[in-house]
Amino acid sequence: MKPTLFGYGLTTKAIAEKLGGGCVFFDDKAVEPYIDENSNKIYPSNLFNPNKSKLEVTTPSFKPTHPLIKKANNLISEYDFFAKEMPFSIWISGTNGKTTTTQMLGHLLESKGAVTGGNIGTPLAKLDTNAPIWILESSSFTLHHTNIASPNIYLLLPITPDHLDWHGSEEQYEKDKLKPLLTMKEGELALVPKGLNLPKSNAFIVEYDSSKFLEEYFAIDSSKIRFKSAFLEDALLALAVTRTLFDEVDYDTVNQFKLDNHRQEEIKDSKNRLWVNDSKATNLDATIQAVKGYSNRFIRLIIGGDDKGAELTPLFELLEKLNIKIYTIGSNSTKLALLATKYGVDYTSCKTLEKAVEIIDKEMSNSDVALLSPAGASYDQFKSYKHRGEEFIKFIKKIY
Numbered sequence: 001m002k003p004t005l006f007g008y009g010l011t012t013k014a015i016a017e018k019l020g021g022g023c024v025f026f027d028d029k030a031v032e033p034y035i036d037e038n039s040n041k042i043y044p045s046n047l048f049n050p051n052k053s054k055l056e057v058t059t060p061s062f063k064p065t066h067p068l069i070k071k072a073n074n075l076i077s078e079y080d081f082f083a084k085e086m087p088f089s090i091w092i093s094g095t096n097g098k099t100t101t102t103q104m105l106g107h108l109l110e111s112k113g114a115v116t117g118g119n120i121g122t123p124l125a126k127l128d129t130n131a132p133i134w135i136l137e138s139s140s141f142t143l144h145h146t147n148i149a150s151p152n153i154y155l156l157l158p159i160t161p162d163h164l165d166w167h168g169s170e171e172q173y174e175k176d177k178l179k180p181l182l183t184m185k186e187g188e189l190a191l192v193p194k195g196l197n198l199p200k201s202n203a204f205i206v207e208y209d210s211s212k213f214l215e216e217y218f219a220i221d222s223s224k225i226r227f228k229s230a231f232l233e234d235a236l237l238a239l240a241v242t243r244t245l246f247d248e249v250d251y252d253t254v255n256q257f258k259l260d261n262h263r264q265e266e267i268k269d270s271k272n273r274l275w276v277n278d279s280k281a282t283n284l285d286a287t288i289q290a291v292k293g294y295s296n297r298f299i300r301l302i303i304g305g306d307d308k309g310a311e312l313t314p315l316f317e318l319l320e321k322l323n324i325k326i327y328t329i330g331s332n333s334t335k336l337a338l339l340a341t342k343y344g345v346d347y348t349s350c351k352t353l354e355k356a357v358e359i360i361d362k363e364m365s366n367s368d369v370a371l372l373s374p375a376g377a378s379y380d381q382f383k384s385y386k387h388r389g390e391e392f393i394k395f396i397k398k399i400y
Contacts, residue, residue: 094157305376
């Protein structure tokens with residue numbers, strides 16, 4: 001049975017392709033019904049009749065309050081749709097670092113035939129069901145809509161309030177992040193941060209509170225790992241899985257892993273000064289980790305964007321203790337200025353990224369570090385975090 005598909009996007013189009021086309025979509029952008037090149041019928045969302053649908057699969061981004069979600073009587077997620085075909089699976093979630101951890105674990109288990117997908121960019125419909133292991137970056141959106149599928153191992157990285165405009169509250173966000181624990185079986189490993197409101201679960205739950213705990217519990221020597229700060233924790237979590245599954249800790253292989261661009265990417269300008277492109281830091285926790293990583297220098301922090309309603313006080317409680325000046329950009333500049341004033345943090349309102357780079361160029365010494373770590377999404381001024389990072393690099397290269 002072909003499901004009704006909500007949202008004409010990457011996830012749902014991949015499902016339709018796997019099913020040979022001829023599927024029915026309902027999409028907010030459709031003004032009137034049309035048929036695409038694969039014989040799929042796309043209708044405006046307001047034409048959905050729940051009485052004519054026996055199964056609905058939603059794109060992960062649709063909020064619980066979306067009219068289609070509220071009308072649906074047989075709603076499942078992409079994960080649920082492939083639950084029966086899913087091989088041994090490792091789900092990775094968290095506020096920050098889940099992409100890196102997923103990539104690191106995929107790198108470590110590539111020789112075992114593992115494949116990576118999910119929120120990392122490859123829909124489940126395009127993953128090889130004959131692969132022995134699926135490693136899935138799992139967003140809180142997907143987890144919220146998932147009720148049937150369940151991981152064999154669940155890694156939850158530290159969480160801080162995020163996407164509150166989607167989840168509605170911090171409590172719901174945490175609840176969705178912990179949802180996989182409800183369906184896990186006895187003996188299956190769940191590695192989660194300490195201090196969360198854990199639901200009743202049959203899983204074997206290990207709560208961690210530091211890199212040191214992970215080192216000791218899984219017998220991993222962090223001195224042999226080249227990554228530092230938040231990336232060290234990502235590596236330790238990935239190695240915890242290989243230790244659990246195969247009793248292996250492959251330091252050489254994990255050290256060969258290359259971080260994505262726009263993740264604490266260090267760049268020298270024409271005056272040999274250090275700039276750091278951390279444009280992928282779209283939330284509070286990512287920026288806190290980046291700032292901590294450079295706290296031995298005077299930091300010139302470029303911050304701002306769409307913070308999605310997050311409470312930024314914990315960041316400013318850290319900043320007030322450091323040698324730092326912030327340069328605000330983006331839609332939440334006023335909010336940032338008020339917080340900077342409250343906590344006595346020096347700041348300049350720059351409005352745009354280009355202006356921030358121009359001002360920092362005039363003020364920066366060779367011992368400083370200029371750090372773009374926005375703690376906000378990029379869509380208020382850019383096409384994506386990648387676009388924001390690329391523009392940042394372009395502006396740095398103009399310095400003479």
